[in-house]
Amino acid sequence: MSHKELRHTQFSLIENSFRNEVCFSTGKSIAIMGDSLEKLKLIPDSSISLILTDPPYHSTKKDNIANDKAFGTDEEFISWMKGYFIQWKRILKPNGSIFMYCSSAMSAKLEIAMSEYFNILSHIVWTKPNDPGFDGWKGKMKKEALRQWYPHSERILFVEPAMEGNLKRSWFGNFLKEKRTIAGLSGHQLTEIVGAYGKVNHGGAVSNWETGRNIPSREQYDKICVAILETGKVSVMPDYEDVIRKFEVSADIQFMDVWDFNSVRPYKGKHPAEKPLEMLEHCINATTFEDDIILDCFAGSGSTSIASLNLNRYSISIELEKEWYETIINRIENYKSLPATVNDQKNSIMKSTKYIANKEQVSLFG
Structure with a gap:
């Protein structure tokens, strides 16, 4: 839908x-x-x-x-x-x-x-x-x-x-970490696939997203979805509009x-x-x-x-x-x-x- x-x-x-x-x-x-x-x-x-x-x-x-x-x-x-x-x-x-x-x-x-x-x-x-x-x-x-x-x-x-339990962690950060973990991907692996590298920690942009520092673009989220779904361990990923708090x-x-x-x-x-x-x-x-x-x-x-x-x-x-x-x-x-x-x-x-x-x-x- x-x-x-x-x-x-x-x-x-x-x-x-x-x-x-x-x-x-x-x-x-x-x-x-x-x-x-x-x-x-x-x-x-x-x-x-x-x-x-x-x-x-x-x-x-x-x-x-x-x-x-x-x-x-x-x-x-x-x-x-x-x-x-x-x-x-x-x-x-x-x-x-x-x-x-x-x-x-x-x-x-x-x-x-x-x-x-x-x-x-x-x-x-x-x-x-x-x-x-x-x-x-x-x-x-x-x-x-x-x-x-x-x-x-x-x-x-x-x-x-x-x-x-964590008022500073965004809902999307928890969501991404949960799906990535189920898919069996490390933060490093998903960062490599998406090709987005942040300046905080070694996890790059994925680490930033999961801790709520910032959010992925629509293009980046599409790459996240493809990577997670291709593992076959997650059956569906919601649309960008249903997971990202727009700002x-x-x-x-x-x-x-x-x-x-x-x-x-x-x-x-x-x-x-x-x-x-x-x-x-x-x-x-x-x-x-x-x-x-x-x-x-x-x-x-x-x-x-x-x-x-x-x-x-x-x-x-x-x-x-x-x-x-x-x-x-x-x-x-x-x-x-x-x-x-x-x-x-x-x-x-x-x-x-x-x-x-x-x-x-x-x-x-x-």
């Missing part, structure tokens, strides 16, 4: 698991209304490629964000979030990733809590610059009243699944751990915690393959779903509040109704910070 067929099958199984829930479903997206901690329990094990989500921050105490004022202490909030970490660990693919947005005030405690379940790969600072002429709260607030540095930035914790950046895109994507300007119907579509697409592009399944369990107005559709991924959105659940449905329906021949215009309107999910938007294309 190809990667595309496998993801379609997995998405169909997820879709079927929500058949008795309040939900909206298309061939590429599912929107579910309800308590996400409970709804996550319906998702099959190891079925999600990327969790890209923005939980309540707790420290901001906003009335217009569900559960932002629900916890009396930081400890109560962290305990609640650990319930999510347990479910995320269960449903995330071994080669999957997580981006979790959080406030600067809570990021340290959340990072420690997450490290019990995941490898912490990056602690990203989003500087939240504004468009020219729009200063936001940074421009309005009284600087002289401050008693600490103004918390204008937000944090993004980027993590991967951890291996039991692909370059000098042409944001590759450092300080991000400067512009904030979403206020507009009628804007979600109070809405994230820029360009930033969400950057997360998805860098860490997933086409047809992978993306989950946002604090979906808000559904921007993660739209970013996923723009990049030909499957999406699952879970939202507690009826108002925003309906907004997600409207945005997905409008996306579906735009002609396939106007992809450039479709992307443009979905990226607009003034986009409001209503069916009148479709009339722009006749």
Whole structure:
């Protein structure tokens, strides 16, 4: 079964698991209304490629964000979030990733809590610059009243699944070592066959891959598969997309751990915690393959779903509040109704910070 067929099958199984829930479903997206901690329990094990989500921050105490004022202490909030970490660990693919947005005030405690379940790969600072002429709260607030540095930035914790007993060893490293051992090949032998030589230890690139220092290219993985299968001791090797945790950046895109994507300007119907579509697409592009399944369990107005559709991924959105659940449905329906021949215009309107999910938007294309 190809990667595309496998993801379609997995998405169909997820879709079927929500058949008795309040939900909206298309061939590429599912929107579910309800308590996400409970709804996550319906998702099959190891079925999600990327969790890209923005939980309540707790420290901001906003009335217009569900559960932002629900916890009396930081400890109560962290305990609640650990319930999510347990479910995320269960449903995330071994080669999957997580981006979790959080406030600067809570990021340290959340990072420690997450490290019990995941490898912490990056602690990203989003500087939240504004468009020219729009200063936001940074421009309005009284600087002289401050008693600490103004918390204008937000944090993004980027993590991967951890291996039991060794939080630093990647799942692929264990997988490769297991298959190589079954095949009866030494690290030296497999290095010779693949022709990739690293600078660490005598095992070369194979040693680096097995200890989680780096990952093989698609071409290198193909050579690994041929070498292992030719021994006749291993009957099947999975596709590259099912074993490698994708991470692909370059000098042409944001590759450092300080991000400067512009904030979403206020507009009628804007979600109070809405994230820029360009930033969400950057997360998805860098860490997933086409047809992978993306989950946002604090979906808000559904921007993660739209970013996923723009990049030909499957999406699952879970939202507690009826108002925003309906907004997600409207945005997905409008996306579906735009002609396939106007992809450039479709992307443009979905990226607009003034986009409001209503069916009148479709009339722009006749």
